[in-house]
Amino acid sequence: MARKTADERRQDPDRALVLRAQEGDRDALGELFLRHAPAVRRLLAGTLGATAELDDLVQDVFVHVHRSLPSFRGDSLFSTWLHQVTIYAAYNHLRRPRRGWTTSDVEVLDAIPDATSGTPHDRLVGQEALRRLHAALDRIKPKKRIAFLLFAAMGFSTQEVSEMVGAPVTTVKSRIWFARRELIRKARQDPYLAAILEDAEEGRHEPG
Numbered sequence: 001m002a003r004k005t006a007d008e009r010r011q012d013p014d015r016a017l018v019l020r021a022q023e024g025d026r027d028a029l030g031e032l033f034l035r036h037a038p039a040v041r042r043l044l045a046g047t048l049g050a051t052a053e054l055d056d057l058v059q060d061v062f063v064h065v066h067r068s069l070p071s072f073r074g075d076s077l078f079s080t081w082l083h084q085v086t087i088y089a090a091y092n093h094l095r096r097p098r099r100g101w102t103t104s105d106v107e108v109l110d111a112i113p114d115a116t117s118g119t120p121h122d123r124l125v126g127q128e129a130l131r132r133l134h135a136a137l138d139r140i141k142p143k144k145r146i147a148f149l150l151f152a153a154m155g156f157s158t159q160e161v162s163e164m165v166g167a168p169v170t171t172v173k174s175r176i177w178f179a180r181r182e183l184i185r186k187a188r189q190d191p192y193l194a195a196i197l198e199d200a201e202e203g204r205h206e207p208g
Contacts, residue, residue, distance in 0.1 A: 036079065043090075044061075048094065087146060133153070144182070
């Protein structure tokens with residue numbers, strides 16, 4: 001990840017709050033939580049699927065932020081660093097045994113651009129599509145899974161994914177390609193999954 005210049009660091013919209021939080025101001029830390037918790041929640045829901053532990057994971061992310069903030073030097077935007085912490089939490093969660101989807105938890109849909117548009121029927125179809133996609137991804141290694149979902153489902157560019165996962169763009173593209181290949185193989189036995197992949201990747205051909 002490229003280091004930020006002094007001017008770019010001054011332009012970080014969170015800079016003032018971060019400096020106050022680093023000096024021990026708990027109110028500033030609370031404001032950072034209120035400002036960024038929804039985005040952290042969406043990122044976790046989008047990469048992990050529905051999980052009853054979502055609230056705990058969001059809290060874990062901000063506990064890590066609280067502990068690590070004194071060492072944050074501002075070489076990147078605070079939000080970029082926070083995304084890295086969030087993805088690290090997602091990796092750790094995926095390494096543990098997982099339970100299946102929680103059908104009442106529709107926050108995963110909210111993490112996917114345009115997934116909640118349309119009629120109630122469209123929303124139900126979208127929920128089933130994401131359930132099938134995450135079920136297939138459960139058998140794919142976490143690094144490939146996360147890179148694929150960030151790019152193909154959540155709409156981040158490979159450069160943005162690179163910054164979030166802390167890997168070169170070429171590595172990110174490779175992970176996306178291998179995840180896609182494994183999903184295509186699984187889709188041979190599931191025409192519905194094949195259609196999901198086509199929709200999820202429409203216009204997302206960057207890794208080629």
